[in-house]
Amino acid sequence: MILTFNINPVGKTGAADALPSRADSGQLFQAISSPIWLHGALLLEEAKQDTEIQRLIAKCTATLDQCPGYLVKNNVLFYQNRVVISRHSKFIPALLHEFHVTATGDHSGFYRTYRRLAANVYWLGMTSTIKKYIRECDICQRCKASSVLPGGLLQPLAIPDLIWEDLSMDFIVGLPPSKGFTVVLVVVDRRPPSVFQFVPGEIRVESVARELQDRDEALKQLKHHLADAQGTMKLRADKKRRDVQLSIGEWVYVKLKPYRQLSVTSRIHQKLAAKFFRPFQIIDKIGPVTYKLLLPATSKVHPVFHVSLLKKAVSGSTETVLPPELDMAESPHLFPQTVLATRDTKNGLDFVEQWLIHWQGQAIDDASWEDAEWVKNQFPDFSLEDKTDIEGAGNDTNHVGPKELLVYSRRAKVQSG
Known part of the structure; x- marks a missing residue:
């Protein structure tokens, strides 16, 4: 540690301001904390060995007007009543850690960290050093939310020209069991339905040829409008995004x-x-x-x-x-071991049954509430009757209560006298 804090109680007669006072109020105390430098002598010794600080001391001693803000007291250089230390001091990393990482700093931003440090010491290039330290703080980068626009401009999908050229796949889950399955894989061809292109001269019926020409023109216009719609969507979406380019190796x-x-x-x-x-x-x-x-x-x-x-x-x-x-390292697949308790949670107007699952190989403190239906679907071999550890050995205890019914009735008319 570079410094510690000395707390001195200071007496004050009478009640504090803005608080209800009494005539027989006794003496109140307030605490005033001030830092105590544990390595102050070493910091001053480093300043004496720093040629840049000694040059400023000599310049300020010769002509005070040439060094605005600086003052020399007992051969110690001050800047706006703050001790000037060497920019190469070995204690600067410890100072930054004390005023930013510890409970004193609480990982504050640049301004608060700078104000705490600037109230005690000063060194040349102090602002850039603090900014660099905070930007590189691992905890700040991992735990603080980003305040900039999300990265990545919108990338519209190209309109396909051939069948099976562009496919989309998705899973529909949570379906009622059908032959033992509850998930459906959906594959969609993004190309519009294929039709034969009209070739002039092949159709001798004029009305049919005209309809085919109108159809081809409609399909052409449809593709054109789809492209325009994609461009409009991209233009509006990119207003709330930013272009971010990263390189391999970063x-x-x-x-x-x-x-x-x-x-x-x-x-x-x-x-x-x-x-x-x-x-x-x-x-x-x-x-x-x-x-x-x-x-x-x-x-x-x-x-x-x-x-x-x-x-x-x-x-x-x-x-x-x-x-x-x-992480899968030494972490087997979790499987339910025991149902510790059951409950009903309200989801809209319905109640959903949940089980407190004790997982195999995990501590009881890691037990989690899971939907009963989800457990049955994910672990069909799990038998509730054999692995229940709740009072009553059933799956209907500790419930919140019966399903709440909403009953509406017409309000009676008020008869006028």
Whole structure:
């Protein structure tokens, strides 16, 4: 530590202002804290060895007007009543850590960190040093939310000309069981329905030929309007985005949501969790706005990310660590072991049954509430009757209550006298 704080109680007679007072009020006390420099002598010794500070002392001693703001007292240089220390002092990193990382600094921004430091010491280039230190702070980069526009301009899909040229695939989940399946894979060909193009001279019936010409013109206009609509959408969307270009070999922070199970969508104090995870190196550029990262071999997540989920790391590379929920190293697949309790949670007008699951290989403190229907679908071999550890050994205890019914009735008319 560079400094410590001395707290002195100061007495004050009478009640504090803006508080209810009494005639027999006693003596109140208020605490005044002031820093005590533990290595003040070493800082002054470094200043004596610094040629730049000694040159300023000599200049201020000879002509005071040439050094506005500076003052020499007992051969010690002050700037606006602050002690001037060497810009190469070995204690500057400790000072920055004390006023930014510890509870005193609380990872504040540049202005507050600068004001705390500027109230005590000064060195040449102090502003740029503090800015650089805060930009490279790993905790600030991982935990503070970004205040800039999301990266990545909108990339409209090209209008296909051939069948099966552009496909879209998606899974529809949460369906009622049908022959043991609850998920449907949907594959869609993005090309409009194919029709034969009209060739002049092949159709001898004039009315039919005219209809085919009108049809081809309508399809041409449709494609043109689709392109115009895409351009308008891109123009409006890009007003709230910014173009971000990254290079292969750079290090970036990744925004992830490390949920232990798919149905768990909230954690205690989730807003205090890190927004980004430690920097990973870019190894390939897949598309205009997608990049492939070098993730650990035990990672569960796909290594390709949209640029909006990436934030360029200011400092160099550090140890790449994923949250435990996304790391497969020595982490077997979770399987329900015991149902500790059940409850009904209200979802709109309905009640959803949930189970407090104790997972195999996990502590009881890591038990989580899961939807009963989700557990049955994900783990069909899990038997509730054999693995229930709640009072009554059933699945209908600890319920909130019966389903609440809303009954409406017409209000009686008020008879006039």
